Amino acid sequence: QVQLVESGGGLVQAGGSLNLSCVVSGRTFSSYGMGWFRQASGKEREFVAGISWSGTSTYYGDFVKGRFTISRDDAKNTMYLQMNSLKPEDTAVYSCAAEPMGTWVVTDTGYDYWGQGTQVTVSS
Numbered sequence: 374q375v376q377l378v379e380s381g382g383g384l385v386q387a388g389g390s391l392n393l394s395c396v397v398s399g400r401t402f403s404s405y406g407m408g409w410f411r412q413a414s415g416k417e418r419e420f421v422a423g424i425s426w427s428g429t430s431t432y433y434g435d436f437v438k439g440r441f442t443i444s445r446d447d448a449k450n451t452m453y454l455q456m457n458s459l460k461p462e463d464t465a466v467y468s469c470a471a472e473p474m475g476t477w478v479v480t481d482t483g484y485d486y487w488g489q490g491t492q493v494t495v496s497s
Contacts (some may be wrong), residue, residue, distance in 0.1 A: 375399040375486040377469050382491030385459055389495070393454040395469030395488055403447040406476040408484060411465035412495075421467065422454060423477020432477050459495045465482045466490040 381393040397405070409421040422443040423434045431443050442455040452469060468491075470484035478484060 375471060375476075377471060377486055377488035379467065379481065379488045379491040382467060382493045383445050384494045385496050387459060387461055387495055390455070390457045391459065391493060393456065393467055393469075393491060393493075394450040395454075396488075397450045397452070397462050397471060399402075400434060400473075402450040402471075404475055405451045405471040405473060408445075408466060408472070408477050408479075409443060409452075410470060410481055411463075411467045413462075413465040418468075418481050419465075420479040420481070422427045423476055423479065424452065426475035430477065432479070440468075441466065455487060456493075459493075461495045461497045463493060464495050467493050 378396050399401045408423040410418050411421050412418040422433050424431045424443045428445050438463045445452045469488045471486040472484045
């Protein structure tokens with residue numbers, strides 16, 4: 374059974390930063406493609422960033438515009454999302470996801486395993 378647990382969310386002022394973490398347990402983390410998604414209240418889930426199993430391939434949603442960085446540490450079974458220059462419109466529940474084929478996917482249906490999410494609130 375694969376389990377994903379996010380942490381690092383919270384309340385931050387506009388222009389501030391947060392570093393989200395996603396710890397994966399249960400199977401071989403290093404073989405998974407990973408992704409971050411977010412869902413704001415009343416809106417559909419949105420792709421934020423993805424990273425391949427090797428960490429050499431990353432992809433970001435258009436709205437990121439260089440503000441976020443996705444990374445992974447296989448020794449710690451952990452994926453990260455460093456978020457800088459946060460805006461009020463970044464407010465959402467951020468969830469991590471894993472897919473066993475080793476790549477990133479922009480659609481949420483491409484992932485087999487999900488965390489419970491962590492709330493990010495950006496005040497103006």
